[in-house]
Amino acid sequence: MVSPRRAAANGDYESLVREHYTKLSPAHRRVADYLLADGRRAALEPIATVAKNLRTSESTVVRFAQTLGYKGYPELRDQLRERFLATATSLDRLAASGVGAKKPRGAILERVLAEDADSIMRTLAQIPAETFNAVVEAVVSARRTYVIGFRGSAGVALVLGMGLRIFLPETRVVAVNVGDTPEELLSLRKKDVVFVISYLRYAGQTLEILRFAREAGATTVAITDTPASPVARLADHAFITRPTSPRTMASYAPAASIASALTEAVAARRGAEAGRALRKAETLWDRFRVHAREAR
Numbered sequence: 001m002v003s004p005r006r007a008a009a010n011g012d013y014e015s016l017v018r019e020h021y022t023k024l025s026p027a028h029r030r031v032a033d034y035l036l037a038d039g040r041r042a043a044l045e046p047i048a049t050v051a052k053n054l055r056t057s058e059s060t061v062v063r064f065a066q067t068l069g070y071k072g073y074p075e076l077r078d079q080l081r082e083r084f085l086a087t088a089t090s091l092d093r094l095a096a097s098g099v100g101a102k103k104p105r106g107a108i109l110e111r112v113l114a115e116d117a118d119s120i121m122r123t124l125a126q127i128p129a130e131t132f133n134a135v136v137e138a139v140v141s142a143r144r145t146y147v148i149g150f151r152g153s154a155g156v157a158l159v160l161g162m163g164l165r166i167f168l169p170e171t172r173v174v175a176v177n178v179g180d181t182p183e184e185l186l187s188l189r190k191k192d193v194v195f196v197i198s199y200l201r202y203a204g205q206t207l208e209i210l211r212f213a214r215e216a217g218a219t220t221v222a223i224t225d226t227p228a229s230p231v232a233r234l235a236d237h238a239f240i241t242r243p244t245s246p247r248t249m250a251s252y253a254p255a256a257s258i259a260s261a262l263t264e265a266v267a268a269r270r271g272a273e274a275g276r277a278l279r280k281a282e283t284l285w286d287r288f289r290v291h292a293r294e295a296r
Contacts, residue, residue, distance in 0.1 A: 016068055035050075042080055043081040082226045116253035120253060123258070138221075143170065144171070145170065145172070146185070149198070152249065153203075155256075156197045157195070159260070163260070163266075164262070164263060166267075167266050185212065188218055195222075198231045202230055210235060
């Protein structure tokens with residue numbers, strides 16, 4: 001059996017199959033041929049559809065994936081999806097998502113939310129507790145924390161930045177639309193932490209910020225979509241969110257969940273100080289009428 005680590009690291013399913021094709025059973029060769037013929041199509045199909053199209057059992061498809069060194073078919077399909085998404089244009093995503101097809105709106109809602117829930121759970125399963133804890137300790141101990149996310153990732157950056165800032169006032173959200181990113185980073189130094197949220201297609205400015213942060217000696221943390229992404233390779237720590245089916249826009253649900261978990265963990269780590277910070281924040285929110293008051 002091929003090492004699972006090798007299968008995941010290579011990210012080259014086709015080469016892996018061709019290398020071991022002659023050793024596969026006839027049933028497994030049929031699965032291999034099917035996936036090789038149209039990897040993009042297979043990336044979108046659940047295992048039940050693959051098995052039905054091949055007139056075989058789901059267990060055969062699972063054993064095929066395991067024979068190649070994957071933990072199961074979902075891991076193999078994730079790799080196919082990552083390859084597809086890496087080269088997909090917006091039009092490719094549109095076609096793959098099935099937009100334009102006549103589908104009940106409720107079915108789309110159910111599918112998208114179910115996929116997000118599944119992606120969140122698969123993301124959780126692959127984040128080592130020690131990595132999460134190390135990031136929390138780094139943030140709590142930091143002189144200053146910077147949170148950066150451009151374009152679609154800006155929303156997650158804002159959620160994380162606003163959450164952390166309640167408990168750690170020296171938290172900065174770098175807003176790209178202002179155009180003063182270099183000035184925002186003037187005081188970046190060794191005892192700081194820099195969060196970068198970046199998904200396909202990766203913003204070039206994000207990569208330059210990561211390089212600059214590393215040169216300054218800051219601790220860098222990436223929230224991204226694949227271990228092969230440039231931000232994951234550059235960062236000291238990386239939280240990898242698992243992909244959903246291709247859509248017109250990437251799903252940021254797992255990234256937002258990680259942001260919420262980090263905020264909760266920092267609050268827990270701060271203990272009584274977190275309670276005092278929240279009470280002070282509530283006082284200011286009331287004074288500045290941040291939240292609408294219920295009609296009396």
